[in-house]
Amino acid sequence: MHQDDGITATLRRFNRTYTQRIGALEESFLGTGRPLGVSRVLYEIGLHGAGVGVLRDRLDLDSGYLSRVLSRLEQDGLVRLRPDPGDGRRRLAELTRSGRQAWHELESRSEDLATRLVDPLSPRQRERLADALATADLLVRAATVALREVPDSDPAVRDAAGRYVAELARRFPRGFALDALDTGRYVLATSDGEPVALGGLRELADPGTAEIKRMWVHPAWRGAGLGSRMLRHLETMAAAAGHDRVVLDTNGTLVEAIAMYERAGYHRVERYNDNPYAELFFAKTLHS
Amino acid sequence: MHQDDGITATLRRFNRTYTQRIGALEESFLGTGRPLGVSRVLYEIGLHGAGVGVLRDRLDLDSGYLSRVLSRLEQDGLVRLRPDPGDGRRRLAELTRSGRQAWHELESRSEDLATRLVDPLSPRQRERLADALATADLLVRAATVALREVPDSDPAVRDAAGRYVAELARRFPRGFALDALDTGRYVLATSDGEPVALGGLRELADPGTAEIKRMWVHPAWRGAGLGSRMLRHLETMAAAAGHDRVVLDTNGTLVEAIAMYERAGYHRVERYNDNPYAELFFAKTLHS
DNA sequence: CTCTTTCGCTGACTAGAGTCAGCGACCGTG
DNA sequence: CACGGTCGCTGACTCTAGTCAGCGAAAGAG
Numbered sequence A, B: 001m002h003q004d005d006g007i008t009a010t011l012r013r014f015n016r017t018y019t020q021r022i023g024a025l026e027e028s029f030l031g032t033g034r035p036l037g038v039s040r041v042l043y044e045i046g047l048h049g050a051g052v053g054v055l056r057d058r059l060d061l062d063s064g065y066l067s068r069v070l071s072r073l074e075q076d077g078l079v080r081l082r083p084d085p086g087d088g089r090r091r092l093a094e095l096t097r098s099g100r101q102a103w104h105e106l107e108s109r110s111e112d113l114a115t116r117l118v119d120p121l122s123p124r125q126r127e128r129l130a131d132a133l134a135t136a137d138l139l140v141r142a143a144t145v146a147l148r149e150v151p152d153s154d155p156a157v158r159d160a161a162g163r164y165v166a167e168l169a170r171r172f173p174r175g176f177a178l179d180a181l182d183t184g185r186y187v188l189a190t191s192d193g194e195p196v197a198l199g200g201l202r203e204l205a206d207p208g209t210a211e212i213k214r215m216w217v218h219p220a221w222r223g224a225g226l227g228s229r230m231l232r233h234l235e236t237m238a239a240a241a242g243h244d245r246v247v248l249d250t251n252g253t254l255v256e257a258i259a260m261y262e263r264a265g266y267h268r269v270e271r272y273n274d275n276p277y278a279e280l281f282f283a284k285t286l287h288s
Numbered sequence C: 001c002t003c004t005t006t007c008g009c010t011g012a013c014t015a016g017a018g019t020c021a022g023c024g025a026c027c028g029t030g
Numbered sequence D: 001c002a003c004g005g006t007c008g009c010t011g012a013c014t015c016t017a018g019t020c021a022g023c024g025a026a027a028g029a030g
Helices: A007-020 A036-045 A051-057 A065-074 A097-118 A124-145 A157-173 A226-240 A256-264 B005-021 B035-045 B052-059 B063-075 B097-117 B123-143 B154-171 B224-239 B255-263
Strands: A079-084 A087-095 A146-150 A184-192 A194-205 A209-217 A245-250 A280-285 B079-084 B087-095 B144-149 B184-191 B194-203 B209-217 B245-250 B280-285
Touching: A007 B052, A007 B097, A007 B123, A036 A051, A036 A065, A036 A097, A051 A065, A065 A079, A087 A097, A097 B005, A097 B123, A124 B005, A124 B097, A146 A226, A157 A184, A157 A194, A157 A209, A157 B079, A184 A226, A194 A226, A209 A226, A226 A245, A226 A256, A226 B079, A245 A256, A280 B224, B035 B052, B035 B063, B035 B087, B035 B097, B052 B063, B063 B079, B087 B097, B144 B224, B154 B184, B154 B194, B154 B209, B184 B224, B194 B224, B209 B224, B224 B245, B224 B255, B245 B255
Parallel strands: A209 A245, B209 B245
Antiparallel strands: A079 A087, A146 A184, A184 A194, A194 A209, A245 A280, B079 B087, B144 B184, B184 B194, B194 B209, B245 B280
């Protein structure tokens, strides 16, 4: 019924099976007397409400289209729109009492469908399915993490760098303190808009060499290969900028990171700076 | 990032991840200058051609709608329609040279997308993803197998029974022969229209007892729990028909089946018929 | 040879989803 | 306070997907 004929074939086969049988979960939003698009907006507003612009971004809808959907929901008494107190141009959408009821209806309809799908399976099979889907979920998310260079003024960089510092302070025996953010080029990895990894690249006095700084991966994402991807990305950037060697320093307590650097082809070198927190120094020659 | 909070939550979470990121595989049919529906029909016709009725069944389309889509494809020079030589009412659709070219384009577009998706993953991760998706595929297929009672005249019953007989003939030391199909109630399990399991229920002289016959599961589907599901289904049918006990006979060579009967609560009983092929006899009391 | 089905096609619709240009209210900057 | 830009809304569209009733040719049953 299935033979191992490559990852893309497996993926495409799964895609077919999936859209035919579970895709219906999506259309479970239908059958509530409302068109799918309207229900999706209703669901996305959620119990806590949401700004119109946020909805537009999250659902990737045209401004005019969303506006019409919202006014329909308002007419139906499911949604209340009020101006954003902080910015008179914006509007906030929130569910009315019957809107919340409709939201719960969508929720339970989707839950029912999921239950009905797994119902024919034995407990053991359900467990296997849950494991397989959780694994697939993690890997698909990891695969679709987007890396992009951002200016060091980007709030997400400050946020990620702050978490980096906080973690080092917790892990380093004598704590860790850092005042200003290094200038340099930063690469931010995001998933669903959330920062999940950060990496920085800085020029050194020696023009041929770049230094990798501030490598950080969100704790929940460790082991998903993000660190290596970030490293490769930074190396490519360094090579493109004309460097033929990258260096980095780290601390002996960061054992996972050290293992990753070694797997990625980095080798130990002598101390090249006077960073008091650094104990180990690595370098890698780039083959362009 | 993910906590174990039940199979339905995992399924729904995956569903969200999936539709956002892999769902695009489906829409890869877009961007070819043709609407999605038209491309789907084109793809489904395939390189070997297909009858119009077959397409209607497979894609679950309205007769009139499909007809229009096909004539559009014919106008565009991608499809040729000719009458079925065996039945003048039917028509066969097959791809022209440029139709085949368009088909390959869809194929490679879909392949590209799949490749691009798994590209950021390491070989080890790709393997894990392939495993997870293959497992999920199997289980989702198993979960969505449909069991339905069919008349014993149904060609699918004859087909499945034929495979059953052929397999027993191969596995039994002295072969197996069976002339007519027993009358009785048959339950057929199908996946994508293909028969994947069969089971029969027959009344015995003793009115309280029903006999389960012709239990067969497609070789590719064994281990997916279909046998147990079929058994449960037949038991429910027997109970609904007023029986409080089911019996069955089997042969010592069918070790997997015997293990399944025992797991399902069947216990050994004395021989109750003169079936020369039967060596072992089982019974189960139904608690209604 | 009739009568009934089946098969695919045509015409006439509808709802849903989305696009695009432009508008008025409002914000932040210089 | 002028001005460019942002935000959401409105009107006028388009395209896709699909439904439904009915029709004529062909096949199968009696």
